[in-house]
Amino acid sequence: MLSLKEISEALGGVSRNHALKLLTDCGIRHKVLLSRNGKKIYYDITREQIQNGALKQKDPKKIAIQQSIALMMLEAALNRH
16 A cells, blocks of 8 residues: 555656556556545555566557447447337
8 A cells, every 4th residue: 555655756756746647547456545634545555566667657549449349339229119
């Protein structure tokens, strides 16, 4: 469990917004825990997972293929009824 600051540092000093985008794109879940200073958000990932490339950016070509497949499946489902 790492905070957003720790994740951005483990990624080589990228901005926190960029680290947050990578986390949401990869579907990494977060937990809100109480601390002395209020609430703190931790993400369910370890430094080892980050070093092994768990937060790589998605390939735009793969995203386009996945979107077109999803649209074709939706169109087929709507045409059946």
